[in-house]
Amino acid sequence: MTAFPAAPPVAEPVPEWGRLDPRMIVVKPLNELIGLLPLLFALVFLGNVETWRIVVGVGTVALIILYGLFAWLTTKYRITDAQVELHTGVVFRQRRAIPRDRIRTVDLTAKLGHRLFGLSAVRVGTGQQERQAGEGVVLDAVTTAEAERLRQVFLHRPTTAAASTDGAEEPAAVEITRLDRRWYRYAPLSLSGLLGIAIAVGFGMNLAGELNLRFSEVDVIRGLFGWLSGQSPALVVLIAAVVVVLLSTVASLLTYLLQNHDFRLTRHADATVRVRRGLLTTRSVSIEEQRLRGVALHEPLLLRAARGARLNAVTTGLGLRQAASSLLVPPAPRAESHRVAAAVIGENPTSAPLTRHPVAARRRRLVRAVAVPVVLTAALALLSAFADWPAGLWIGAAALIPLSVLIGLDRYRTLGHALTGRYLVSRSGSFTRRTVALQRTGIIGWRVEQSPFQRRARLVTLTATTAAGHGQYAVTDIGESDGVRLADAAVPDLLTPFLIRE
Template sequence: MSLPVAPPVVEPPSEWGRLDPRMIVVKPLNELIGLLPLLFALVFLGNVETWRVVAGVGTVALIILYGLFAWLTTKYRITDTQVELHTGVVFRQRKAIPRDRIRTVDLTAKLGHRLFGLSAVRVGTGQQERQAGEGVALDAVTTAEAERLREVFLLRQKPVEQDGEQEVERDTETVITRLDRRWYRYAPLSLSGLVGIAVTVGFAMNLVNELDVEFSEVAALRGIASWITGQPLAAVLLTAAAAVLVLSTAASLLTYSLQNHGFRLTRHADDTLRVRRGLLTTRSVSIEEQRLRGVALHEPLLLRAGAARGSTR
């Protein structure tokens, strides 16, 4: 039985081009989503003062301008031999990766990307990109363009001889594993929940101190303080420990769900492995199987009850 002919991989033009103009909106939007708690506290906590409103509006304006200049100063091109990226608002950066060294393609779509149908494409050589400053990130291109670039970089479609003609295999996938709901029981065994609570409390206390917010002005806090002063120390400590345990568990489960929702590990007909996961921010990472050097298993103390974290090398 003959295989259906798939469309050929179309190489992108080798001229310099710009990213999708919607990046002007998407980049500031992604930044502002992360700053929403800080901006809310700056403007609304304590007395509503003019300088706080001006500072909040000024911060938003600067982030929007940064997105505009980032788009204007970013250009890229893909030639037969390498991927080049020139970017930088204050400090110019020029990066290039030989195409024959590309080992991974990472498609990431944050909430702002998803609202506008865009994705960020990062290509890497399998080295420690975050530490060595390697890797080229195209933020942002359309989702369809991101998938096409993945095909180009990893040569997903390979010609095969059949009946004297060259045909291309249909892209099929084999599911190696997918998210098992039983994995959620291991989420609270990590320290991510406790760390998240500690960071949040520390940030909140520092923010309250900077904004000169008086606890006596908040009725709920006055009620808690009154209850604490009227209870034995043991009861207060037990209640605090129970509250930390509940909040830590909830935070760990929420974090695990946001990061690993829809997790799937698949093998494709073009000899690549692909990992997809994420709820608000979706991520799809492809790696050529023949360039996979190994797998590392990490077993923190609390996870040794039957679980581990894995990573490729």
């Protein structure tokens, strides 16, 4: 009987290399020019009208346009069953590849230029601690529909077309929360506007120096400073404070609008929660529920005074982009943050009653709070007595001592911990109070630290290590025996080999 040779294995066709959407030839330079508009305006129109300014401005625009063209021509990508590949680079060629089974995050971002042309940038990450800015794969950009399809493909989700082949419609997303216009009143309490003003002033002064601009030669500014010079110092300080508060409020409201416009948090049938937000630049981030390891409630001092808070997810897969990508609720009422936390993780540990820490922890906080003003007061008093320094200096420093005592007491009041059904809860901080609920099954280790001062007070700092979020979350200044019992109860058997039972 004649044996027939075995048929050769059927080779799977290798996908061809593709290019990004050709409209990126226009969109990429447009986005770059939008960011450079203030600089180009100052370069061309402020100061003396000189030929070199116009030449530099026009040349910059031309180079940006050419860069967009060459960037599109030199970029190609390929998606196989095993990995995602990207080749790019105008001067230096870069080749990147991410195995499909290591993909943890897919973020969709659309800047103003993208939105004008219906495009989105797709950022694919592995969830590692991406320390280099160039790590990961970014497809900038494809059509919005293609970006959504790639999100589902990369996260191993069936596409809408595949899911609807049996005639059933895809389940609608369940809305957990959306932006309420009343939340805008919390924007000025985050101090983001004050930081923005400081950055803008620094940039403006540096730019003025580079362009040799003299604001003192502007009639309006010269007249304003002339009027202020004739007023009392108290009035000048009051006017400056009012102006700073008004500008900070406007800047904070504008920042809140740009970042959180049309904010929506939804739960989808593919076991993900999705955040979409942004006015000029829209961003859509999907967080798989199986990677959620808890939540973190942030309450800066002013926001806490107004009963407001911000909520972030503690999750694996976001790398160093944790803060920007893990937002679940922007500055909003604290009660709303608690409600969303319960809706996302299935219980409400952030509002659970906490166990107070020992009185020794209060002493430590008081000593640390008043140490600096007490030493400063003593030093200034000695200089005032023996070196003729003004007595008002040490009196002013002494006035800080009662305030420091209040801060120390507040820091102690915020200390606490608890164990709920599935979560370890810890809270600390005064200027920014942070309450973290960490899933007990996500804790992979413990670190127990004790300084010489803690040893005398029989206190320790117990730190839970995890693969999610910032990687470690501490329970500060807990009693020695309480810390051991807490760690053993939170994750049974993890500490058992190291414990000495009495």
